[in-house]
Amino acid sequence: MAEMVKKATRESYGMALSQLGDEFPQIVVLDADLAEATKTGIFKKKYPERFVDCGIAESNMIGVAAGLATCGKIPFATSFAMFATGRAFEQVRNSVCYPHLNVKVVGTHAGISVGEDGATHQCLEDIALMRSLPGMTVISPSDHYETLAAVRAAAEHNGPVYLRLSRLAVESFNNSDDYRFELGKGVTLRNGGDVTIVATGLMVSRALEAAKLLEQKGIDARVINIHTIKPIDRELILKAAKETGKIVTVEEHNVIGGLGDAAAAVLSEEYPIPLRKIGVNDQFGHSGPAADLLEQFGLCVSHIAEETEKFLK
Known part of the structure; x- marks a missing residue:
């Protein structure tokens, strides 16, 4: 039985990337000037040469990720869900899904629980947007352990993935030794x-x-x-x-x-x-x-x- 922990899935995401870095040398992490909030800074600290801060330019970030994917990399392009899926929707559609490139789009701070950041940052439409795209896999993990497994599954999956993460901490419940994560299986x-x-x-x-x-x-x-x-x-x-x-x-x-x-x-x-x-x-x-x-x-x-x-x- 794994230890019970209380973490936000965005934090678990940063930990997962850091843990997978050696096993998947093709992983490159991109962020839109939010590394502290999205927790990609954990990966940046360990692998600075494989981290790209694209600035507050999410659409360009998706384009860069698409380019890296054509070179055999596994890019994790990360920002708040509102901007990774909303502002950059055209690029996700035309530059990632249409050519079916191996890009992982990661939206942190999804949902109403973003809290004080308000309506402009509380993305309530991202699942609808991403599931409408042909070939896109959409994952919404529920706790720390499921996020660790989901990030690994995303890295292993060949094709576009949208990973939806939260700001609010949640107590883990997927702690049992027989827990298994499989894409497409509830x-x-x-x-x-x-x-x-x-x-x-x-x-x-x-x-x-x-x-x-x-x-x-x-x-x-x-x-x-x-x-x-x-x-x-x-x-x-x-x-x-x-x-x-x-x-x-x-x-x-x-x-x-x-x-x-x-x-x-x-x-x-x-x-x-x-x-x-x-x-x-x-x-x-x-x-x-x-x-x-x-x-x-x-x-x-x-x-x-x-x-x-x-x-x-």
Whole structure:
């Protein structure tokens, strides 16, 4: 059993890059003048000759990463999610995905929990943007250990990857010795027969806590961690749908275009059942403490439990 730790996935990302540097000499890390915040500075300190600060020029950074990929490198192009996917969307589309280059786009500080940085930095659209691109793999790890595994999987995967990371620290729960990370395969963290809660990223730990509250009310909730949103684990979602009859999705993202819509697409095509999406309801965030914002926007444990209970009724 691995040690329980409380870390932000952005910090785990920096650690993972540093650990993989010797094993993957092709890895080159690019940043847009945010190495301290994105934690790529950890890699920079150990491998300064393989780190490029592209300045506050995210679109150019993606172009540089594409060029490095054509030379056999494995570039990890990193910035806040809002800028890595929003400002640089055209470059990610045309310079990375269209030629299917081996570039890893990493967006830290995703979601409403960016907090005081406000609406301009609280990216709630990045999953929708990245999953719309042909050939793009989209990963949203949920804790420290899953982030370590996800970064390795991204480095080993040949093709474009978007890695979504958070600012807020979360206690680890993927600590067991039998934990395995596989791209495109979800993880059933808790069995249950009344309803399935499907979550990703920061919301997975909250979904587990919500399931405990529901248990006190006699509701047996299954919890599934979908760390890879594209390609999504169709088999696991359909299995849960057939066995529990109802699905609730939880994400720190707009309810339009994210995990909920990805799950709904699977169900509508193959096994239509009732589905409830919990996320940010098609609105911008605003400045405030991260914990307060998560509660205000309905991304707290109690609200997940309440909405799931209402849905069952």
